[in-house]
Amino acid sequence: MESYILVTGGAGYIGSHMTLALQAAGERPLVIDDLSTGRRDAIPDGVPLFQGSVGDAAFVGHIMDRYPIAAIVHFAASIVVPDSVAQPLDYYRNNTANARTLLDCAVKRGVPHVVFSSTAAVYGEPDRTPIAEDQPTQPINPYGRSKLMVEWMLGDVAHAHPFTYAALRYFNVAGADPEGRTGQSTPNATHLIKIAVQAALGKRDGLDVFGTDYPTADGSCIRDYVHVSDLVAAHLDALRYLRAGHPSITCNIGYATGYSVLEVIEVVKRVSGVDFPVRIKGRRAGDPAALVASNARARTALGWTPRYDDLETIVRHALAWEKRL
Template identity: 55%
Template sequence: MTILVTGGCGYIGSHTVWALADRGETVVVLDNLSTGFDWAIPPEVTLVRGDIGDATLLDRIITTQGIDAIIHFAGSIIVPESVVDPLAYYYNNTVKSRDLMAAAVRNGVENFVFSSTAAVYGNPEVIPVPEDVPLRPVSPYGSSKLMTEIMLADTARAHDFRYAALRYFNVAGADPKGRTGQSTKGATHLIKVACEAHLGVRSEIQVFGTDYDTPDGTGVRDYIHVADLAEAHVLALGHLRATETSLVANCGYGRGFSVLEVLAAVERVTGAKLPVTYGPRRLGDASSIVARVDRIHEKLDWHPQWDDLDTIVGHALAWEKQLLTKNVHR
């Protein structure tokens, strides 16, 4: 059995590829390398450079590589960018996901794990937010992911097909073994940006919005270590294979930290003050979103190993230092 991982050279994708390889799974990665890096995955993993919207390429990979499952990461992820250019997000995240699903159905691939997002909730009225609340995304990014979830559910009803939609909260950190991390130039992840500012890669870190209805006025998020999230994907695939039952689950730790609390953690870990400036809210940002996580623990028997904010920061900082030391292309 071989797993096709789309976007496997990216941040979360590469961690999941390593997690799969560590378990002896056979993996093929499909990535156009627009934001990912070929060196981010294990050398024994087959990499095909291409686009998930290429139906001919998808058919060839699935049939020649004996693909029995797909883990789908490929897509665009920057919320404010989606507000400015919504059609690009609907094309890259929704239309191309439809093409990938069609290839799966056409070629008899029954198991599909999808990289979804907490952005499908928008500004939820219930915190921590459970999976079954009304879904009201406030950005095209969130809407593009929700549309894909709807297509997955409809496809599962119509075909011999099952899926796991994992709704990520804020992903941070890096591989504890130092094999991969967030390497994309200009990435908007708060902890990465703060670590870069500490190391002088960025001149400052800007806090977007100090007037939210939160204890300190800054946005509150549930931060999850990328290695724990990668493990959730491995478990989700195992769930699909074993139970033949679809699943939608939040991926978070069930507690939130404000932007200022995260910056304080970075200062605590580094022992230095950060160059912080303050600006208005960004388009499409929710004020507070924290996961309810009963389902992922119950259905996947998931046991996070890195549920500590300072540990997350420490791993992210170690990766940033490694990038500087090795002069890795960013």
């Protein structure tokens, strides 16, 4: 009987790109999504969708009993840093407790591999950039802590059971499918490039910049923006790596290049040809000044080779998707 790759959160922004990429690679994806932020129409034809929570053990167990699962790619999570500060228990339930339930179901059925969607937020305020994977993990918000706890669980499970994992620590994911099949569709998304292209298209009355008093060249936060298609390619590389019998691994996924918020806004204005209003506001809770990845491990161990490492390309693809919406 042929096996499946279970994609949790597969109707969401990154998950829907993953589902398309798995199909293109000849795999059989199967999606669990509660559709709280995901969209049913983001899932390609022929891919089974089960609507529900990965924290529901009976629901997840029933699916795993019915379909042989070769690996899990786990995206389902809450991701808004200020929300995690305001509603920490929601984040510890949705990100940490639900992942524990998913892992319990997987271990009981002998699922051998998990690729986990982690985050650069596990580093907190790093003491140097670019950030390497062996730097201290000291998250400064519940979002980062909720993800780091899952990394700890994965490590302990891999120690106790015949199981390997790849924890991919994303930097700032942006852009959309180059063929225009899916993109960032959440109406109240908090991603800078998403908000900026919405402002350029008149879907918002401008854009707020949270803090211009950071210790950076122009005072605004610096982030490493990675194209969603390159991010998904890293997941396929991680899946191949685990299936080849390699040990568990933790990798940063970013381009090792940082852009400030104000620089990103200028690129969006240039690509769109629209000069939209920008409002300077105070800092948000839980925002580090600069997060830039070292990606040497992903390139060397996983063989990851980014194809869209260009901010203008990322913005063009995001703008094209936003127009389609």
